Amino acid sequence: MNFHRQLDVLDVPRLARTPITVIGAGAVGSFTVLALAKCGAERITVWDDDSIESHNLPNQWYRLADLGRPKVQALKALVLEMTGVDIEIVQERFQGEKATEVTICAVDSMDVRIALWRQLHPRPAMYVDARMGAEVGKVMCVGTFGGWYEETLHPSSEAFRAPCTARATMYCASGLAAFIAGQVANYASDRPTRDEITVDFRNALIL
Numbered sequence: 001m002n003f004h005r006q007l008d009v010l011d012v013p014r015l016a017r018t019p020i021t022v023i024g025a026g027a028v029g030s031f032t033v034l035a036l037a038k039c040g041a042e043r044i045t046v047w048d049d050d051s052i053e054s055h056n057l058p059n060q061w062y063r064l065a066d067l068g069r070p071k072v073q074a075l076k077a078l079v080l081e082m083t084g085v086d087i088e089i090v091q092e093r094f095q096g097e098k099a100t101e102v103t104i105c106a107v108d109s110m111d112v113r114i115a116l117w118r119q120l121h122p123r124p125a126m127y128v129d130a131r132m133g134a135e136v137g138k139v140m141c142v143g144t145f146g147g148w149y150e151e152t153l154h155p156s157s158e159a160f161r162a163p164c165t166a167r168a169t170m171y172c173a174s175g176l177a178a179f180i181a182g183q184v185a186n187y188a189s190d191r192p193t194r195d196e197i198t199v200d201f202r203n204a205l206i207l
Contacts, residue, residue, distance in 0.1 A: 016041065025046050039184075046087055051070050052070075100124060123143075135202040136201065138197065138198045172201050
């Protein structure tokens with residue numbers, strides 16, 4: 001791809017060299033991987049053990065023809081077709097053994113978030129946690145020491161659980177992916193990142 005129009009905006013060569021792990025290839029994860037590849041990231045590894053179901057299609061980066069396929073396999077084919085980037089995929093649950101310089105948590109369970117954070121030793125230079133509702137989402141960017149982040153972790157039993165019909169929209173998933181890609185681009189370009197970004201898509205507010 002020709003990145004001429006963004007070379008003065010971000011450090012594409014460094015982004016291409018930066019190893020990135022994305023944990024979860026669902027709503028936020030699938031859009032994030034595509035956004036990063038479109039920005040110039042090349043060393044992307046995606047972990048997910050799930051397959052595509054019909055309820056995934058409205059809010060995830062998959063096609064009708066992908067129904068029943070493992071998410072990572074379908075995502076690998078889509079990203080290669082659209083960007084030329086051949087991502088690495090692991091069709092398993094992430095167990096902490098291959099975290100990279102930038103690690104992105106795109107899972108949908110607080111219990112899994114807690115387990116992931118405990119597994120990351122040594123901690124990545126940049127850890128991004130995306131949390132999504134149907135119309136409100138949050139992106140947190142954590143450095144090696146994340147005391148403040150640990151305070152946001154609590155068991156799933158204590159988390160608000162929206163009804164099945166009010167959990168995900170395409171615009172929230174793709175919007176959060178854009179903020180994640182922007183923060184990773186900032187990191188790779190030696191620009192400041194924000195610790196926390198909360199977006200209310202219904203009311204067009206950044207909190």
